[in-house]
Amino acid sequence: MPWLTLVIFLPLVGIPVLGLWSRASDVQARVAALVVALATFLVALGVLGAFDPAVAGYQLVEQVDWVPSAGLSYLVGVDGFSIWLVVLTAFMTPVAIVSSWGVGHRVRLFMALTLLLETAILGSFLALDLLLFFVFFEALLVPMFLVIGVWGSARRVYASVKFFLYTMAGSAFLLLAVVYLWFQTSEQLGHASFDIRQVEQLSLATTTQRWLFLAFFIAFAVKVPIFPLHTWLPDAHTEAPTNGSIVLAALLLKAGPYGLLRFNLDLFPEASRYFADAIGILAVVGIVYGALVAMMQTDVKRLVAFSSVSHMGFVILGIFTFTVQGTSGAVMQMVNHGLSTGLLFFVVGALYERTHTRDLSEMGGLAKVTPWIAAAFLVATLSSIGLPGLNNFVGEFLVIVGAFGTDRVLGAVAVSGVVLAAIYMLWAYQRAFQGPGSERHGRLADLVPREIAAVVPVVAVMLALGVYPKLVLDRINPSSAGVVAWVRSVDADQTGLPGGLRAQLGPVDADEVAIVAEGSP
């Protein structure tokens, strides 16, 4: 069964339905989109079921010639890195749809764009063909741009255009590099190809490899975002409607680190080693800077946005430690961040719908009025600050262990990010939910059953991952071990790349894998 094709394109089924069903009431349109998104989630679970945790390489690979003369193929496959991102995407999209139930104008278009986004995101996680990846990666922009720009808040147009141009500028370099690699495959391998399994066979001169690495890196660094390319993010997250914020934070940002892991490390191992220190420093700067700026925010959405900058720093740090712990931790952290930031945006959105303000100074004492919202916010907060027993702890812990293994200083500074997170998140909780209540929020509705139905599964998954991370890590580890072994097999400053070496490599030594496989302490 073509699981992957099914999961990628199933959301598209909703688009003609929403487009042609012109008489649909708003509720019907939302329900239609929700049904499609839930069906996609079921298929994603099917993918998870079909996934063999023992295999390190690509699984469920489907290949169809697309433009044979150009070496372009529809090639999708899943491995330990993408499997959880796929499940996360399919899991969070219904949550996002529920979160924006209140959006009242142009509902059909809104829902259609959400589903289109889901397809583009799933496609970019599953594509193994460079150009196919680029197509999905770039196709993300338009629906996201419209979601922010049409349904966002006051400065939505500015934020959406900034988002679009920033990301497109980044991916311009990616396109250049992809075309160059394509050209190299036809020179070196005798047939043009975008298949990454073919492209990794290329032997590239050191300098070329480094330039190509940078071209890929800029595209992904904008998406992550890595300091100092993050300035689009606070605007986009803040101005987007709740639905957009959730998709952006929980799912879209993951395309960046995923791209680094999948393409940069895989295709340019020497350059990855060469730039690792610099990127590690940028990641740590991002962790601390994001946390410090978040502390200063009074707009609660902006606060969450900057906390994302900080949290994504951990992911990047983990990837560039080239240890199995760091890499697995980074992937785990991507999933965690998706869940906890998704939940945070959900709650903040619900709060905004009721109070019509995002300003913390205008809130206060809301825990008495809306205990459910307060509880959900608290869970997300505790997860964000890495409380053991909740999901984030495991990921951050693994990343920090990995970082200590390679560079103690970076690891030590990164730890401060966890401390700072505790300050800004708890402080935000205190300002919004405790203390004397403001008069005008005397009577607010709490979460309605529909919202509770979206929040509870997210919280349940967060708890489950916190208590039993082995479930996730078992599937990530083989792929982590594979990529770490690959990168480590190449020395920095090694001239030229041994073409085709990757296939001959086994995973790194068993001990290291075993440590991670035991899961959280």
Added chain:
Amino acid sequence: MPTPSVELGPILPEVLLVGFAIVLLLGGVMVRRLSPVALVLVSLAGIAAAAAASLWLWDWDGGTTVLAGAVATDRFGVVVRAIVLSVAAIGVVLGHHYFERSGESRVEFYPLMLLATAGMTLFAVSADLITAFLALEILSLSLYVLTGFSSRLGSVEGAMKYFLLGAFSSAFFLFGIAMAYGATGSTRLPAIADALAGRTGSVALAVTAMGLLAVGFAFKVSAVPFHMWTPDVYQGAPTAVTGFMSAGTKVAAFAAFMRVFNVSFQPITWDWQPVVWVLAAVSIVAGSVLAIAQTDIKRMLAYSSISHAGFVLLGLTAAGEDGIGAALFYLVAYSATVIGAFGVVMVVSARGERHTSLSAYAGLARRSPVAAGLLSLFLLSLAGIPPTAGFVAKVAVFRAATEAGYWPLVLIGVLASVVAAYFYLRVIVLMFMREPEEDTRPDESWLPRVTLAVPATLVVVFGVFPGLIVGFLDQAAVLRW
């Protein structure tokens, strides 16, 4: 001197087009009240007949040139004719609708369209510089008239400007032909190539000829610095004519450009590549940057077409099949997109040229979701966002230029695409994210909408399944001589 054998098969498409044009002209004179619908149908019949005659040439097994070396018979010509004729068919329908609504409908429109089309297709298959010049004049003269077809001041001004500058560029072209003849003793493309390859011709004169011809072509494809006429003419001409002209002329002129440079000047490729390089770079950059400052959508699309000319030239920097294949795909994508975009502009301005300022597009998505959706699709294709044909086209020309070793040019191209994305995006922002300012109602008729569904479908289909035509284009990319 023996009489050359006369084989009319390979120029049957042009013969049919001109024949139908004459029939229409005579009909206009002799029949009192001609129904405009009949005129459209006859014109479309003429175009369809020409298309059939041209497709029949796909399997032509006669000589590579006929009529004493005047006309080429290769598949390249078949494909270019197919593009131009499709553009013409859409152009005739849109133009019919435009002039019916504006009340300026005249019989002459239809024969002029067919004559211009005949000039374009002939330009693409000329294997002799004299034939090329003849074709150039046929298409230019028809277009001058079509530009000034409306009685608005802008239209007349555009026609005047186009005519004066066009005549100037024709002179350059003709001077180039003279130089080429002086250098090699022939105006036939293969003969010029042979003379240059065999070193029997004067290289200095040939390089001069190449430069002068490049000026002539650059003018027609509106490459910087020979683009000055483009914004005024595109803005002034009736929108339907602009759509036809921007797509058709560009395709035809690029086809002739490719043929002349890849055949005649093939032995001096090293001399012309830098010329094309520079033209491509300045066109891409200037077109993208100047478009930002525009407040009229037709002018904006005019500058955008200048930058797209640069992208096609980018593909041409790779001499030979790779470059031609890439450029052909680009032309297919571009012509479908641009005629579609001007079609929507026509629909939005409702009657005549009333609402072509960008502010008329504010809130369009509310008033006419279909028009806004179509225009967004075309703009995204122009910006090169997947999964549209424009994206595949960009990748193809980037690839060709990378192969030729011109990756700095590709870098310029990708960066300019980002700049360009800004002004395309601005229109989408206006349509979807702003409230209507003026009380403008777009044209609600079904005809242009149905017509525009054709290029819209092509833009999506070629974007998602480029393989459908890449095979044909690859076969067509071989210039036989």
